[in-house]
Amino acid sequence: MSHAFWWKLLIGIITLAGALTANATNTPTAPTHNQTVLPTDKSPQQVIIKIPQQEFSSSGHTNYVITLLRLALARSKSPNEEIVLQSIPETFTQARLIAELQRGLSVDVIWTMTSKEREDAMQPIRVPLLKGLLGKRVFLIRAGQQDVFSRITSLQQLAQLTAGQGAHWPDTDILRANGLRVHTSIQYELLFSMLRGGRFDYFPRGVNEAWIELEAHKDEGLAVEETLMLSYPAPMYFFVQHGNAALAQRLEQGLELMIQDGSFDALFESHPSLMHFLKRANMKNRRVFKLANPGLPEETPLQEARYWLGD
Numbered sequence: 001m002s003h004a005f006w007w008k009l010l011i012g013i014i015t016l017a018g019a020l021t022a023n024a025t026n027t028p029t030a031p032t033h034n035q036t037v038l039p040t041d042k043s044p045q046q047v048i049i050k051i052p053q054q055e056f057s058s059s060g061h062t063n064y065v066i067t068l069l070r071l072a073l074a075r076s077k078s079p080n081e082e083i084v085l086q087s088i089p090e091t092f093t094q095a096r097l098i099a100e101l102q103r104g105l106s107v108d109v110i111w112t113m114t115s116k117e118r119e120d121a122m123q124p125i126r127v128p129l130l131k132g133l134l135g136k137r138v139f140l141i142r143a144g145q146q147d148v149f150s151r152i153t154s155l156q157q158l159a160q161l162t163a164g165q166g167a168h169w170p171d172t173d174i175l176r177a178n179g180l181r182v183h184t185s186i187q188y189e190l191l192f193s194m195l196r197g198g199r200f201d202y203f204p205r206g207v208n209e210a211w212i213e214l215e216a217h218k219d220e221g222l223a224v225e226e227t228l229m230l231s232y233p234a235p236m237y238f239f240v241q242h243g244n245a246a247l248a249q250r251l252e253q254g255l256e257l258m259i260q261d262g263s264f265d266a267l268f269e270s271h272p273s274l275m276h277f278l279k280r281a282n283m284k285n286r287r288v289f290k291l292a293n294p295g296l297p298e299e300t301p302l303q304e305a306r307y308w309l310g311d
Helices: 003-026 056-076 094-103 116-121 146-150 170-177 190-196 210-216 245-261 263-270 275-281
Strands: 045-051 081-087 109-113 123-125 136-142 162-166 181-185 203-206 222-224 228-231 236-240 287-290
Touching (some): 045 056, 056 109, 056 245, 056 263, 094 116, 094 236, 136 190, 136 210, 136 275, 162 203, 190 222, 210 222, 210 275, 236 245
Antiparallel strands (some): 109 236, 136 222, 136 228
């Protein structure tokens, strides 16, 4: 055979080999058991934030806070991130949630009323989620007991009755520091049956909580008291584990951006679990007893009017 024939055959073999090599390079292979597949630049990076389960009774309140959390995280995320909120499977008491957050194991962020002890235990993001609404307290009482409360005109008279509260809630210390008697329970849901059974006389609840909880316990013979209200500074914050600066910064940045562009107030004023019940509380026609909150940390931004509900 001629020299030209062999030369053409050699070129053909080289070309075929190059094509096979290119296909092998461009075709992804299945990962082995120990192999990690890294995302491409265009693949979204999933960021999972573990949050608490909540009692059904506070579902309206929880819906607002989770919506706010989602929006704040969306404002502070990078373009290539996907934020996923993942509820933990267990329902914990507040004390257990705080312990879990301190350990940094099952939950990444919680929301609760602040206190000196809680800010020592966890990192607060000092933007009041409810604009102080949680400190406007109306009472759940037994149906048929309204006359008892209608006759009360002073804090000293109210102190003759007994309130019910959670054993680990900051509110318990606030009420006691102001001379009020308090009966406690570790279990939130147990407080409703204890009220019904006469273990205490009234159950102070935030105006954003009382009617939702009444609906959740509509067959237990309870009512919302119509004439009285307690008022004390009680900011609810997002909390993260001490040292989790990245998540704390995300939350603070996102919340501040929402305040600046008006979307924080827009959500607060439109969410059905808040303003509807604020109007229903008829605060201007109630006798209001203002209480001191000795457990309030010095860093509380009380002078920042943009954070708080106006009078």
